[in-house]
Amino acid sequence: VKELKNFQKIMLKPGEEKAVTFTLTEEDLKFFNPSLKYAAEAGDFKLMIGLDSKDVKETTFTLL
Numbered sequence: 001v002k003e004l005k006n007f008q009k010i011m012l013k014p015g016e017e018k019a020v021t022f023t024l025t026e027e028d029l030k031f032f033n034p035s036l037k038y039a040a041e042a043g044d045f046k047l048m049i050g051l052d053s054k055d056v057k058e059t060t061f062t063l064l
Helices: none
Strands: 043-052 055-063
Touching: none
Parallel strands: none
Antiparallel strands: 043 055
């Protein structure tokens, strides 16, 4: 399941580069599980960043 988290719109001039930092917390990863408990589950997550759903860069992280 894909979910949009911490959306930020960054305006760049042609050829301009900028470092962008944002934080995902455990709270950001919570969802209603089959028991209807609002919780984050430990495991591996795929992080995708890009212009749109077709132009993305991916990495993974683990919630312990």
